[in-house]
Amino acid sequence: MSEQREPRMILVRDLWIIRLHWFNALGWALLVASGFAIISGDSLRLAPAFWPTFVQNLFGGNAAVISAHAVVGLVWLLGIALFVAWRWRSVVAPFLRGVLSITPRAIIADLPFTVITLARLFGFMKRARVAPQGRYNGAQRLLGTMIIVASLLIAVTGLYLYFSPKLFSFAAAPVFGALFRTALLVHAAAVFLVLFGLVAHIYFAVVEEREALEAMKTGYISVDFIHHHSPLWHEQLKREGKV
C-alpha cells in the first residue's frame, strides 16, 4: 500500500492579506521618509540635516511635506482600518490571538526563543533547545506585539498632531498644547521602536528565510518549512486535515 504524500506547498494567506502587507510596507516607507523631513529644528531633528532640506525644497516648503505626510498617513490608517473591519473574524482576530504577547507570562515565555534565535545568528547557543513553536515563534510574537502597539500609538498621536491645532485653542487650554508636545515625543519614540524591529524583520525575510518572503508574494509556503519552523502549527494543520 503506498503512503499518501503530503502536498508540497500549502496556501497560508490570500491575495488581500498579501496586498495589505505591501500596502503597509509602502505606507511605512513614505511616512518615514516624509516624517523625517518634517522635523526641522536642530535640537529635535530625527534625520541628518540634509534630508529635511532636500525634501522640503523638493516639495516647495514644509507645509506641502506636512500635507503629504498627513494624506499618506490617513490613507494608510483608513486602508488598515477597512481591512480590520472587513476581515476581523476570518483573519485579524486569529492573527492577533496568535501573535500578541502582552502578559508578563507570555513575554517571559517568548524571550528564550528570541534570545537563542539571535544568538545562533552569530554562532552561539547552537545546542540550546527551544520549545516547539506555533505559526508565530517567540521572536515574531514579541516583534509583532511591539509593532502593533507602536502602530496604534503612532496612529493616535499622528491624528492628534495634525488635527489638534485646527480644533483646539492651545492658548485657551494649555493642556492641549502639553498633549501636543507629548504626542510629538510618543510619535517619534514609537516610530523608532518599529524601525528597530523592522531591521530584524527585513533581515530574516531577505537573508535568513527567503521562503517566508516568497510566501508574502505568492501566499504559498512549503509544508516542510512549516514542519521545520512551526511544528505546533504543522500539528494543527494536520488535525484540520489541511496537510
Add this chain to the structure above:
Amino acid sequence: MTKRYVMLADITRCINCKACVVACRAEWETPLGHSRDWVKEVELSTADGFPVVQLFPGRCQHCDDVPCVEACPSGAAWKRADGIVLVDDALCSGCELCVPACPYEARWLNPQTNTISKCTFCQPRVDEGLPPACVQTCVGGALRFGDANDPDSEVSRLLGDKPWLQLTTAEVPGGTRHYYHTGGAPLPNEVLPRPVGQHVQAALLGNVVNPAAGIGIGGMVAAFVGAGVKKIIDRRNALAGGKENTHE
C-alpha cells in the same frame, strides 16, 4: 552685499513714554495684555546712594545662533539671510516648544491666532523701505534701525561713534542684532538673558529618544550586517570543505 539689519537702543535717550509699545501694538493689533516689545525699568542706586532708573526698550534680539529656530519642530521659526527671525504662521502649531528656548522671553502664544508672536523688526515695513513702527514713533530718538553692512547708513555711523553692548552672558554667548548704548554703565542683571530652556518633552526627545534611537537602530543594523557577513563566510567555508572532500 547681503543686508545686516540691526536695532540700536540708546537708553540715555529713552524717556519711558512707551510710544514704541503703542506703535507696535497698533501695527500688529496684538491682543489685550500682549505686546511684541516693552520697556523694562531697572531701579539702581549710585555709589553715593542716589536712586537711578535705567530704561531698556526690549524685544526679540534676533540672535545670530537662534535657539528658537533649533527648538521649532516644524520649521515655522526661521531666520532670513539678513538676520531677521520670523514665524511662518501657516506652519506654526502653537506648541510653544520655542517659548522656553528664547532667552529674552520675547515669544508668546497669541490667543487670537493660536500661533507664536514675536518682534519681526516689522519685516513687511522693512521690505517696503520703511523703519519698524517702534523706531518711526520713538520721540526721543532712542531707537535706530538700519543696515549695518551699509557703511553710509546711520546705524553704521552710530556703531562707530559710541560704545554699544549686547545682552549676552557666558551662558548665552551668541551675538544678536540688537545693541544698547548705556552711557558707559554696566548692563544690570535684570535685563540679561536667562539660560536657554526646554519643555520636558523636547528635552526627552533631543537628549534621550533621538540618541537612544541612533544607538539602537545603528546597533541593530551593524549586528545584522555582521550576521549576514558571517553567513556568507560560513557558506564559503562549507563549499570549500565540500570541494576538499570531493578531491579526496
